[in-house]
Amino acid sequence: MAILHTVNKSPYEKTSLESCVQRSDAGAAILLIEDGVYAALAGGAKAELVKAALADRKVFVLEPDLKARGLADQALIEGVESVDFDGFVDLTTQYDQVNAWL
Amino acid sequence: MSEENDGKKFMFVNRRAPYGTIYAQESLEVVLIAAALEQDVSLLFIDDGVFQLTKGQNTEGVGMKNFSPAYAALGDYDVSKLYVEKESLEERGLTLDDLQHLTWEDEDDDWAEKDSIRLISRDEVKKLIEEQDVLLSF
Amino acid sequence: MSIEVNGKTYETDEEGYLANLNDWTPEVGAAMAAADDCELTDAHWEVINFLREYYEEYQIAPAVRVLTKAIGKKLGKDKGNSKYLYQLFPYGPAKQACKYAGLPKPTGCV
Known part of the structure; x- marks a missing residue:
């Protein structure tokens, strides 16, 4: 089983991403959506969370949510991959199931 | 049901405290529905979710329904797996003794009364999540 | 919706379940049953x-x-x-008996 975890809360306000990183297994993927995308910015105080996950998991960020927040041109943490909505759908089919960290 | 059920494994992931938001109560409601339909249901309590199981909840002063007695009915619904993450409990200064003592009766063992709450580590939580067919987060 | 018992009106939901749990008396239960053409015996x-x-x-x-x-x-x-309870x-034992008992409809009951 490989799981796609989605996180939709800012790491500066909620612990959803931290909880997800602590409890997702190697081989899983984390997709940052909505306010979750703030975690993907390089140089952020919470960047360590995403970097820790990248050691043995993939981390994706939903581009339309970055754009909506004026962050399209910001540098992302190295290793984080951008996806559009089609890419999001592809991910949900590539992984066995989706778990939302709310 | 439980282990010999060849249906899908449903796990409800609870990570919010009760009363402050509606999540905990909604989760319990859906758990009861799923269990009434005889699915293989387990519950995971992590982060503030562990606060859902404290004993002695009394909501008289806040005008809300105290739904915590319903956790004790889960055994009747054949829900016998309530996983509580040890680290979450410890981080909040709680121990197992602060939680309700929840039990179920094992039909295959002459109706012996067994504990429903299983204390597991964060590493075990990772594995457990991977074993599920359906995860429902609250 | 509502039900009237001994001149007093009790609020119910659209399926006839009592809106306020604390309104219940055995008389209210019996009146709800009577409305369904059901006479309550000791077994009920x-x-x-x-x-x-x-x-x-x-x-x-309970379900x-x-x-x-x-x-x-x-x-x-x-x-x-189930045979005894359905008789x-x-x-539906849970559904119908809960109504006369003044309880909400069981969770998971459709």
Whole structure:
């Protein structure tokens, strides 16, 4: 089983991403959506969370949510991959199931 | 049901405290529905979710329904797996003794009364999540 | 919706379940049953009282499977089976008996 975890809360306000990183297994993927995308910015105080996950998991960020927040041109943490909505759908089919960290 | 059920494994992931938001109560409601339909249901309590199981909840002063007695009915619904993450409990200064003592009766063992709450580590939580067919987060 | 018993009006939901749990009296239960052409015997009351006690303890109305098992444990196997309970409450033991007991419709009941 490989799981796609989605996180939709800012790491500066909620612990959803931290909880997800602590409890997702190697081989899983984390997709940052909505306010979750703030975690993907390089140089952020919470960047360590995403970097820790990248050691043995993939981390994706939903581009339309970055754009909506004026962050399209910001540098992302190295290793984080951008996806559009089609890419999001592809991910949900590539992984066995989706778990939302709310 | 439980282990010999060849249906899908449903796990409800609870990570919010009760009363402050509606999540905990909604989760319990859906758990009861799923269990009434005889699915293989387990519950995971992590982060503030562990606060859902404290004993002695009394909501008289806040005008809300105290739904915590319903956790004790889960055994009747054949829900016998309530996983509580040890680290979450410890981080909040709680121990197992602060939680309700929840039990179920094992039909295959002459109706012996067994504990429903299983204390597991964060590493075990990772594995457990991977074993599920359906995860429902609250 | 509402039901009138001894000149007093009690609010119910659209399916006839009592809106306020604390409004319940045995007379209200009997009147709800009468409206369904059902006359309550001691055997009915035994189940209704069991449900009220269950609700008092757990704050939920049990699903029919759970009710059957729990009745069997408390009142014996000859009563803890669907045949016996459906004879008493042909519209569904949990659903119908909960209504007369003044409880909400059991969770998971459609």
